[in-house]
Amino acid sequence: MQKTQGRQINGCETLAFPTIGVVLLGGVSDSSRRYPLHNSAGIAYTSEEHDIYTRTRLFFAKEPSVTLNGNRVDPDDPRTPFHILSRYSNDGAQSRGSLSVYSQNKGIISGSSDAGAAALAKATQEIFCLKDIRSLENDFRSISESVGRSLHGGLTVTEIVGGVPVTTRLLGPEDFRNFVIIAFMFSTMRNPSDTIHNNIVKSPDYGKRISSTAKKCMYLKELAAKKDIKGIFELAMNDTDEYHTLLESVGVNVINPEMRALIERLKRHREEFWRAYIVTGGTNVFVAAEKKNAPKLQEMAYSLNIPSRKLVVAGAARVCIDF
Numbered sequence: 001m002q003k004t005q006g007r008q009i010n011g012c013e014t015l016a017f018p019t020i021g022v023v024l025l026g027g028v029s030d031s032s033r034r035y036p037l038h039n040s041a042g043i044a045y046t047s048e049e050h051d052i053y054t055r056t057r058l059f060f061a062k063e064p065s066v067t068l069n070g071n072r073v074d075p076d077d078p079r080t081p082f083h084i085l086s087r088y089s090n091d092g093a094q095s096r097g098s099l100s101v102y103s104q105n106k107g108i109i110s111g112s113s114d115a116g117a118a119a120l121a122k123a124t125q126e127i128f129c130l131k132d133i134r135s136l137e138n139d140f141r142s143i144s145e146s147v148g149r150s151l152h153g154g155l156t157v158t159e160i161v162g163g164v165p166v167t168t169r170l171l172g173p174e175d176f177r178n179f180v181i182i183a184f185m186f187s188t189m190r191n192p193s194d195t196i197h198n199n200i201v202k203s204p205d206y207g208k209r210i211s212s213t214a215k216k217c218m219y220l221k222e223l224a225a226k227k228d229i230k231g232i233f234e235l236a237m238n239d240t241d242e243y244h245t246l247l248e249s250v251g252v253n254v255i256n257p258e259m260r261a262l263i264e265r266l267k268r269h270r271e272e273f274w275r276a277y278i279v280t281g282g283t284n285v286f287v288a289a290e291k292k293n294a295p296k297l298q299e300m301a302y303s304l305n306i307p308s309r310k311l312v313v314a315g316a317a318r319v320c321i322d323f
Contacts, residue, residue: 010096011059012126012322016119017044017314018052018111019149020181021280022236023157023216024243026200026209034145035138036165037201038210039217041157042149045111045181046314052107055320056119058085058127060097067102068116081120084139088128109183109309110282111150113193115317117143118150122317137167145197153316155224155232157217169316170224176313179229179290182297185307186283188256196281199250209246213239233276233288240279259285262304272296286311 019042027037046052066073066080073080085099103119105112121140130136133151140147148167149156155171200206216239223231244255255263262285266277273293278286287297294310301308 009127009322011057012123013055013057013320014119014122014126014317015320016054016056016115016122016150016317017046017153018054018108018115019044019146020111020278020286021146022155022232022278023213023220023239024280025146025158026196026243026247027206028145028197031194032142033138034141035163036145036158036160038213039157039159040146040213041155041170041217041220042114042146043155043176044150044153044314044316045311047107048180048310048312050314052109052311053314054103054105054108054112054115054119056101056103056116056123058120058123059100059102059323061100062097063100064098065100065102069103069105081143084142085124087139088124088130107309109185109311110280110284111146113144114146114150117141117147118317121147121151122319126319126322134166138165141165145193151317153314155313157220159214159217170221171227173313173315175227176229177291179233179288179313180294181311181313182287182289182294182301183309183311184259184262184285184287184301185309186256186259186285188258188283190282191252191254193281196247196252196254199252200247203246203250205246205249209242212242230274230276233278236278236288237276240277244279254281254283255279256283259283262306265300 021042023041025036025040029035064075066075075082117140121136125136137148137151148158152167152169154169154173156167156169158165158167263277275287275289289297
């Protein structure tokens with residue numbers, strides 16, 4: 001990992017935003033590296049008040065500690081990030097003390113692992129003056145396979161190049177300024193991501209899915225070049241339908257009857273105003289619309305007694321303070 005020259009710091013605090021899939025991901029290389037098996041894409045999101053995020057502090061202390069959302073975690077637990085952080089430590093770093101992590105989510109609806117991994121990756125980059133963002137991203141895939149979406153922010157595409165995932169930012173938050181996403185939030189239990197990843201690859205049509213996502217990501221780049229935002233969300237809606245049809249064929253059901261009823265309602269009378277839906281792996285239906293039509297969707301959610309939240313596209317993970 002290449003390093004840049006910079007002043008030595010003992011810790012920093014970073015902010016990263018959660019994400020929503022656009023070309024949805026299903027299937028990873030293994031439980032350790034978690035490299036995606038096909039191309040995918042996504043967008044980072046937050047609220048209009050920018051109060052949906054993960055805030056992470058990485059710092060040197062006398063003893064190692066990990067606190068995630070207010071809960072202390074055993075630093076020796078293999079699920080903690082120390083197996084990654086240890087790759088960056090050297091004798092000089094160890095003389096400064098033990099690395100400790102404090103991370104807190106705020107208001108996240110879905111995609112918290114992306115934000116958590118990205119916030120920690122950004123902090124690691126800052127503390128160790130790392131230059132190679134691509135290697136950093138792929139190291140932190142072991143925490144979240146789609147970390148690149150949150151690390152780069154905006155609309156991103158992740159493509160497999162020579163067997164290695166490469167994430168590229170296509171558009172920034174400013175390109176989505178006339179659009180919002182209304183999250184319709186359902187309270188049922190979500191499937192763990194590994195349930196999706198481990199089962200979708202069993203489909204005899206999984207090879208077609210790999211080919212389909214490659215074509216969709218190529219088309220997505222064309223849409224982004226033209227800044228065709230409606231086209232981007234239309235592609236996402238099409239991919240949602242394809243993805244969940246494949247998932248359901250292997251016995252993994254994400255879309256419950258209540259979510260399905262909302263989707264059917266959204267499909268009807270689209271001439272009233274344009275909207276497009278996305279369902280990822282959780283129990284939410286994300287509905288994109290022009291900003292001027294957000295009140296109509298919010299009224300729909302209210303009339304159906306479904307909790308909702310207005311979202312906007314967010315930027316890249318960033319450093320708040322260092323010390």
